[in-house]
Amino acid sequence: MISLTESTFPVLIWRGAADGAFRRYEVPRLASQTVLDVVTHVQRHLDASLAYRYACRVGMCGSCAMTVNGKARWTCRTHVDTVAGDRTLEIGPLHHLPIVRDLVVDMAPFFDKWAAAKGEFKPTATRYDDFAKVAPASPARRAIDATIECIGCAVCYASCDVVGWKPDYLGPAALNRAFTLVNDVRDGAGVARLRAIAGDGGCQSCHTHQSCTERCPKHLLPTASIAGLKRLVALAAVKGTL
């Protein structure tokens, strides 16, 4: 544990692009200090050239995810106390995404895969139709409850071994999004979406390691969503509707 009696503690922060290195900073120790507080202190007081990304600071926007002591985490809601232990705090960019500079990664491949998994809602009704009536207690709507709160932080994507091994694997977030829409009774892209997530880089590639589920800061269960997609793909293949 980094002691509160110490006035400062050492932090290693990744500097540069993929060929960069960790640089050491001394940061003041404060009560209830988050990892994002640490990065912000370095940028504002020690080295203004440090690049990092954040917006809401309250766990809603999904922009501040970084690799903290080897694990992907949302830094705004991660206290230094809970992650540092008696080790130095080490903060790097997310895995599996190209590093732009320092702690900033290029999120384009991550969101491209949402598009590839047909992550956009395809309405079946028009503006002239009445509101859809969806029973909150229906099984399909309850399945959506378990998946809808994704903030797109890419912690699951950065934690997934399969993404690292197989670069065209769609990843937990895109597949979780696809499963959300598959369960949406108002959506009309069902078969097309199943086809989009059933190819070589699709849901069948998941090894069920569950790193995504363990690390998801919103406590979603992407592994369960992917298992749901696997069942739907297998059923559709057998029925001949894929």
Place this chain on the structure above:
Amino acid sequence: MIDVVPPGIENASLRSVRYAAWRFVLQRASAAVLAICVVVHLATIIYAVRHQLTAAAIVARMHASAFWPAFYTIFVVAVAIHAPLGLRAIADEWLGLRGRRADVVVASIALVLLGGGLYAVRSLTA
């Protein structure tokens, strides 16, 4: 929504998608068969060891029954489906081997397993 997608995903042909889905179905279905076969096989081994049966005695009992050749034929077919598909998935991740080249490798392994396995089963009936 961004309209740029990684190459090879959006443009995957319907045929290749259905093929990938069927590989998944066949591997899971063969795994379900193997789960039962392996338990029966292990129980058989334990029975043979506990009753101190010799190889000759085991073969004699297998010959006397229509069940065992049929059982091991199913076992061999399930292995010949399951193992090559699993190896195909590993070759994809570790070696980047997929598509037609992977199919050739997988089909070769399947034929070897099927041929060797059925040859061994035949010796139970002949």
